[in-house]
Amino acid sequence: MQTDAGTWNGSSSLPRRVASDLRNSSLRGAVIGLGMIGRHHARLLQSSERVTFAGAVDPGGDRYRAVHDRALVLESVEELLARGRLDFAVVAVPTDLHLPVVEQLAAAGISMLIEKPLAASSEQALRIVEVCDAANVQGAVGHVERFNPALQELRRRLLAGQVGRLFTTSTVRSGPFPARIQDVGVVKDLATHDIDLVSWLSDSAIATVAAQTQHLSGREHEDLVLALGALRSGAAFNIVVDWVSPTKVRRTRVLGERGLLEADTLTGDLYFYENGEVGVVWSAAQQFRGVSEGDVTRYALPREEPLRIEHDCFLDLLQGHPSAEVVTLEQGVQIVEAAEAVLESARSGRTLTLAPSAARS
Numbered sequence: 360m361q362t363d364a365g366t367w368n369g370s371s372s373l374p375r376r377v378a379s380d381l382r383n384s385s386l387r388g389a390v391i392g393l394g395m396i397g398r399h400h401a402r403l404l405q406s407s408e409r410v411t412f413a414g415a416v417d418p419g420g421d422r423y424r425a426v427h428d429r430a431l432v433l434e435s436v437e438e439l440l441a442r443g444r445l446d447f448a449v450v451a452v453p454t455d456l457h458l459p460v461v462e463q464l465a466a467a468g469i470s471m472l473i474e475k476p477l478a479a480s481s482e483q484a485l486r487i488v489e490v491c492d493a494a495n496v497q498g499a500v501g502h503v504e505r506f507n508p509a510l511q512e513l514r515r516r517l518l519a520g521q522v523g524r525l526f527t528t529s530t531v532r533s534g535p536f537p538a539r540i541q542d543v544g545v546v547k548d549l550a551t552h553d554i555d556l557v558s559w560l561s562d563s564a565i566a567t568v569a570a571q572t573q574h575l576s577g578r579e580h581e582d583l584v585l586a587l588g589a590l591r592s593g594a595a596f597n598i599v600v601d602w603v604s605p606t607k608v609r610r611t612r613v614l615g616e617r618g619l620l621e622a623d624t625l626t627g628d629l630y631f632y633e634n635g636e637v638g639v640v641w642s643a644a645q646q647f648r649g650v651s652e653g654d655v656t657r658y659a660l661p662r663e664e665p666l667r668i669e670h671d672c673f674l675d676l677l678q679g680h681p682s683a684e685v686v687t688l689e690q691g692v693q694i695v696e697a698a699e700a701v702l703e704s705a706r707s708g709r710t711l712t713l714a715p716s717a718a719r720s
Contacts, residue, residue: 396451
């Protein structure tokens with residue numbers, strides 16, 4: 360996810376710090392980039408009891424007034440590192456600048472939560488994995504939708520067999536054009552959420568994809584994508600994402616042999632539409648009997664902020680909890696690869712088969 364660009368420069372030749380005992384000390388964390396998503400990372404880190412907020416870096420300053428202490432708003436990563444020990448940083452700079460910032464932080468031995476998409480290309484994403492592995496630092500990718508309570512509960516119920524055999528997963532993510540976006544189109548900025556979700560929800564990788572894109576607002580990058588395909592489980596999926604709708608829609612549906620689960624991630628609601636059996640009194644319609652309307656359930660769910668849950672999972676990772684649920688760097692690479700397949704399918708007009716490494720494992 361992107362922030363406003365500003366000027367991001369810096370050497371990657373900083374000395375690596377000695378790792379601290381993260382299990383027994385307060386975690387010192389910072390944010391690199393104070394744009395639309397970076398400001399929310401800063402807000403939550405400043406209020407976390409698990410974190411000592413070390414500062415935020417943005418050459419454009421703190422235009423959203425996210426940082427309480429003005430002395431903690433810095434112009435460069437070098438200035439941040441000169442202020443002492445740092446355990447982790449959230450990387451929320453424009454996507455095409457992820458790699459140089461990651462190289463600089465990894466050279467200093469700092470673990471990272473990197474906003475999605477992991478990189479502007481699969482080549483850069485693979486390089487990020489190599490850099491973090493070589494520096495022996497922890498890394499995760501900020502695919503925040505995985506931490507939405509409605510989607511987490513939908514996945515739990517789906518994998519527990521509530522809808523029986525899965526037929527199809529469908530997502531709609533639409534709304535007005537966000538002025539913050541400068542360097543990518545709707546596929547890599549927004550549809551990477553859905554590319555991840557259709558696979559993660561059912562724990563099955565994408566096998567094939569066919570897509571169409573539209574350029575409706577005069578920009579270089581696409582602002583609408585329609586994609587469909589098959590998962591390796593045999594279930595179908597379809598994705599609709601655009602930046603040209605006058606109202607926001609965030610809806611995810613999974614349809615199976617026993618009914619439909621539907622999550623609205625704007626409101627945090629989850630519904631179950633159960634298949635039913637009703638008597639048919641009109642004899643001429645008897646031949647059309649099949650699935651009919653059954654009970655509808657709206658589940659009572661906690662209204663927790665997904666980004667806060669994501670932070671807690673990342674902090675668990677840093678503190679060595681073996682069950683920490685994060686989006687790994689390797690999964691981030693696979694999501695970028697799948698997004699590139701969507702764009703290539705739209706460009707070529709072909710249905711593409713994804714290699715196992717090009718879908719979430």
